[in-house]
Amino acid sequence: MKRKIVNILFGLLFLIGFGILAYPTIANQWNTYRQSRLISGYDQAVSQMDEEDFDKAWEEARAYNATFEQNSIMSDVFGIDEADDIKGTEYWKVLNVGGDGIMGYITIPKINIKLAIYHGTDTDVLQTGVGHLNGTKLPVGGEGNHTVLSAHRGLPSAKLFTDIDQLKEKDRFYLHILDEDMAYEVDQILPMVDKDDYDALQEALKVEEGQDYVTLFTCTPYGVNSHRLLVRGHRVPYDGELETTPTQSMVQAIQNYYMLYLLLGLGVTCLVIFFMKRYVKKKDAIQTEEHKEGKS
Numbered sequence: 231m232k233r234k235i236v237n238i239l240f241g242l243l244f245l246i247g248f249g250i251l252a253y254p255t256i257a258n259q260w261n262t263y264r265q266s267r268l269i270s271g272y273d274q275a276v277s278q279m280d281e282e283d284f285d286k287a288w289e290e291a292r293a294y295n296a297t298f299e300q301n302s303i304m305s306d307v308f309g310i311d312e313a314d315d316i317k318g319t320e321y322w323k324v325l326n327v328g329g330d331g332i333m334g335y336i337t338i339p340k341i342n343i344k345l346a347i348y349h350g351t352d353t354d355v356l357q358t359g360v361g362h363l364n365g366t367k368l369p370v371g372g373e374g375n376h377t378v379l380s381a382h383r384g385l386p387s388a389k390l391f392t393d394i395d396q397l398k399e400k401d402r403f404y405l406h407i408l409d410e411d412m413a414y415e416v417d418q419i420l421p422m423v424d425k426d427d428y429d430a431l432q433e434a435l436k437v438e439e440g441q442d443y444v445t446l447f448t449c450t451p452y453g454v455n456s457h458r459l460l461v462r463g464h465r466v467p468y469d470g471e472l473e474t475t476p477t478q479s480m481v482q483a484i485q486n487y488y489m490l491y492l493l494l495g496l497g498v499t500c501l502v503i504f505f506m507k508r509y510v511k512k513k514d515a516i517q518t519e520e521h522k523e524g525k526s
Contacts, residue, residue, distance in 0.1 A: 265359060268346045269335045275328040276408060284409050291324045291370045302365040303431045307351045307380045308449060316350045321364060325349075325407065334369065334407035336360055336379060339471050341393040347405070351380050358388060367437065369405050369444065371412050371465060376443040377405075378435050383459075384452040391448040395421070397461050404471055405444065413471075414444045414463030422450065422457045434460055 279287070316322050325333035331349045338344075347369070351361035362369065363378040381391040397403075397416055405412045423430050435445055442465035449455040 338403040376437045380447040413468040418462040420460040
């Protein structure tokens with residue numbers, strides 16, 4: 231009886247541990263699936279627009295950008311609940327094709343990222359995707375433009391910008407807005423900017439005459455989040471998305487799914503042990519029975 235209780239407790243502990251280990255992988259895969267569905271819905275909405283619709287949407291977005299000359303960084307990006315504040319505003323209306331707050335999506339081939347870009351940096355938005363920092367230029371491209379896109383790192387439920395510290399100068403990322411595909415090449419990385427140093431942030435994220443910038447903005451280091459990591463890119467001609475090499479793809483696959491491989495290996499090992507124990511137990515029972523019969 232005691233042995234049975236011990237085995238049950240061991241099984242429960244194993245299941246709990248397995249669930250804790252599996253959660254980040256499963257949650258991230260679910261978020262990836264959800265993001266792909268959202269992006270597919272966005273592409274579907276864009277495909278139903280005609281040339282007149284595009285011209286109007288671009289004109290409204292550029293007119294909105296013209297209402298301010300410089301980006302404004304007045305408070306911390308993360309932990310802001312602004313969803314109710316921005317809905318119904320002019321900001322909410324521009325580049326909002328489907329009415330769901332998605333203005334486009336970003337792809338970063340080097341780190342296998344494809345995420346929807348939302349209006350604003352509300353807490354709920356940053357749990358699942360990328361938020362456009364309200365107060366900075368909309369991602370419409372053109373000289374005198376500097377867009378800031380923000381996402382979390384190190385969340386257990388979604389990868390998001392976790393790996394952007396792997397980006398180097400000359401790497402590229404891409405924005406897909408309406409009927410435009412825009413390429414940006416990394417030219418500046420600021421790995422540790424104090425989150426409360428608004429002067430430094432304002433300087434790093436300022437609009438510069440004649441330049442077309444996009445900055446990827448996230449928190450660092452893991453678990454502390456006292457600083458900000460800024461990865462800036464300048465506009466370059468779009469020649470299609472650069473493919474990763476086979477070696478890079480293999481390394482990225484291992485990085486993305488190492489926990490899944492570990493869990494599968496652990497699961498297979500436990501199944502083998504379980505069936506081996508059953509086999510040994512059954513064999514012992516047969517031998518015991520044969521021994522009893524031999525005695526009789």
